[in-house]
Amino acid sequence: MKQVTIYTDGACSGNPGPGGWGAVLMYGQHRKEISGGEPSTTNNRMELTAVIAALSLLKEPCAVDLYSDSKYVIDALEKGWAWGWKKRGWVKSDKKPALNPDLWEQLLGLTQVHKLTYHWVKGHASNPYNNRCDELAVAESRKFK
Numbered sequence: 001m002k003q004v005t006i007y008t009d010g011a012c013s014g015n016p017g018p019g020g021w022g023a024v025l026m027y028g029q030h031r032k033e034i035s036g037g038e039p040s041t042t043n044n045r046m047e048l049t050a051v052i053a054a055l056s057l058l059k060e061p062c063a064v065d066l067y068s069d070s071k072y073v074i075d076a077l078e079k080g081w082a083w084g085w086k087k088r089g090w091v092k093s094d095k096k097p098a099l100n101p102d103l104w105e106q107l108l109g110l111t112q113v114h115k116l117t118y119h120w121v122k123g124h125a126s127n128p129y130n131n132r133c134d135e136l137a138v139a140e141s142r143k144f145k
Helices: 043-057 071-078 081-087 101-113 128-142
Strands: 002-012 017-027 030-041 062-068 115-120
Touching: 002 043, 002 128, 017 043, 017 128, 030 043, 030 128, 043 062, 043 071, 043 101, 043 128, 062 071, 071 081, 071 101, 071 115, 081 101
Parallel strands: 002 062, 062 115
Antiparallel strands: 002 017, 017 030
């Protein structure tokens, strides 16, 4: 399996509001940056979209080190919460509806294709790749102002 490293981030000006996402994918000496945005969205939707977009670019099953500053994304995947929400019909353990089931459905499907290892990183800190993803995401969100 090819070893790929992916950094992702999402940004939103207001929540909801104009949002953007960014991702940096690295394989060997290759590096690719991708980004996008929406005129009215939430920060969590942008965090999820970044991961989905990055994983969707992979043309074959890969071993992926996924780095994100989103506890929402990392914890829901690493701790299995998202699978529990799905099993309960997109209802959380506190009986409240799980948000963003459309995006979680896509992401859970992608996690079945690739072997993922999850890494939470502190946002707006010293990680240059996370900071680059943040720059991409913020730039995309500003296109809608």
